Amino acid sequence: MAEHRKRRWRRPTYRKPWSSGGRPAIRVAASLTLAGAATAGALETPALAEPEPTLAEVEERVDALHREAAEATEAFNAATETAEEAEEDLAELSDRATRRTEELNAARDSLGTQASASYRAGGLPAGLALALASDPDEYLRRAAVLDRVGDRQARTVADIGAKLLAVEQLRDEADRRAETLDEARLEADRQRETIEERLAEAEELLATRTAEERERLLAEGAEDGERARAARDEVRPAASAEATSVRGATAVAFAMAQLGKPYGWGSTGPDSFDCSGLTQSAWSSAGVSLPRTSYSQATAGVRVSRAQLAPGDLVFYYADNSHVAMYIGGGQIVHAARSGTPVRLADVDSMPFNGATRPV
Template sequence: MAAHRRPRQHPTRGTAARTAVTLTLAGAATAAGLGAGTGHADPQRSPAEVRAEVDRLYREAEVATEQYNGAKEKADAAGRRLAGLQDEAARKEDRLNTARESLGAVAAAQYRAGGLDPALQLALSSDPGAYLDGAAFVERAGTRQAAAVRRVRGELREVEQVRATARTELTSLTARRAELGEHRETITAKLAEARGLLARLTPVERPVERTAPPSHPTRSARPDLTPSSGTTSRAAAAVAYARAKLGSPYVWGATGPNAFDCSGLIQAAYRSAGVSLPRTTYAQIGAGHRVSRAQLRPGDLVFFYSGISHVGLYIGNGQMIHAPNPSAPVRVAPIDQMPFAGATRVV
């Protein structure tokens, strides 16, 4: 056993080695910085720099959220198509089985009737007239058998076609689900890193989103939605829905009724008004006709950032209702708070 003992290290050398390893790991962690997904904040960063980093992480998480929403929409559609194809395949298989049973019955009857040569059957028959009627029946049965074979073959081809389409949809669904998992991991990592950074700031240092400007607190709180403003009844209903959801939490991927992400709030607001909108920001911007910033009226959709990754519902006087991010609930905010990318009028 003595031969397997490790050599005794000098206390000073062991301590020095451990210190060197610790410093090396610390240096590597510092070099990785905040871009490493869940790395710790550089203690030398100012509160303003940390807030900027948090804003960047929230934007990136929102981009991933909209990608997740798009992938989920495609996965849901593929799932519905697959379910429909499975039902169709089951119905066609029932018809195929019925056709096979019919073919089997005709074949069995013909086999039982075909044991003797037709001429011999005629010679031995005690009733030649009845035999001739029977012979005609056999010929008709042969014709029916050929038709039955064609039906079976047709039904079989249809079943195989539906099964092939279902396999394609299953492949698509599997890919969409894998995509969902990737986006979910990205979102979770970005939000976790943002939370970690915010935890390092005092309540006073943390970012505070601007709401209605103090110069028009009353007007911005109740925008003009009368017919003279050009707002339709459906747009007014969408705004009313969004207003009723003020204070609701932001949850990525949520479409209500108690929590929302940015595009989920817009979709739910217009759904309440009887208007169906796409799920994602980059699809919603194409759902109506584009309007300029100068043409905005309550109920219009306003979009932000070059990637069209955020959307709000315009309510007049330069204000919108939107679901900002996990650190802020649904609220009223000025549209000049973020880089304006465009607007769409749905109704």
């Protein structure tokens, strides 16, 4: 009720123009002027520039960005592989559903002929009416009616029921695979964005350094370009001699032939490779099918220890197996390292070793 009471009007307090809260207006104005000058002075004071990152700091950040890009690349490869498999399954399911639907329609056409004859003879039996129903769900809910029709008709109706159920199951499976396909494509797009963002940031950092510093940051202590190609002929005979199988030697020969080719995330050749794309293509040339990602390749083949390594074996790095290389003998590997560096040789212990397998 208090809110509805009429407010009492109050006369505004009159202040003299030279007064402000009991203080002379000129004094207030002076105070404001001094405060404004102080503020302006503070604003005009140049901010201390952030110190330029050292070469070691840039190297650390670039390495981290490339690691994140490599992890995203393998996730992209996995999503792409899932999408491709789902797309193939979806096409197969669609073909099967089409064939089953044609069989169903043919069976129902045949039953329609029987129904017409029965109707002319005195009415349409319940079983035939049910089988010709346009609603599959209603048919399946009332399928018990089959017990009340003749043997021949029962078999016909049962056959239609089985075909109808098969078509519905195929369509449901196709819907599920379509959802998987959509999700995999979305995941691939997310990982692509991550890769591009990380690599772009790394490029920006590298652009702040001299050409010599950039080369040093990307070198990883491995031979590159012409030096790698020059070393190829020396390494290949030793690798062939040490290989545990003809297939292993073939895989090594393929990988060595790619030395100097650029890194390309999501690529399996022939012009560029990512790490798992190189190993997959190398072993494919030897007649062995490997999964697409480093994560999956780590579970393919026979596990071998660091001491048992032989040319052709796959070597996995980091705790999550996000990088894979091929051992070529002599304590060296060949691998597609990362963006900005070509396929190259490196010491087997140049990265954190996490395991090895021998494809069979």
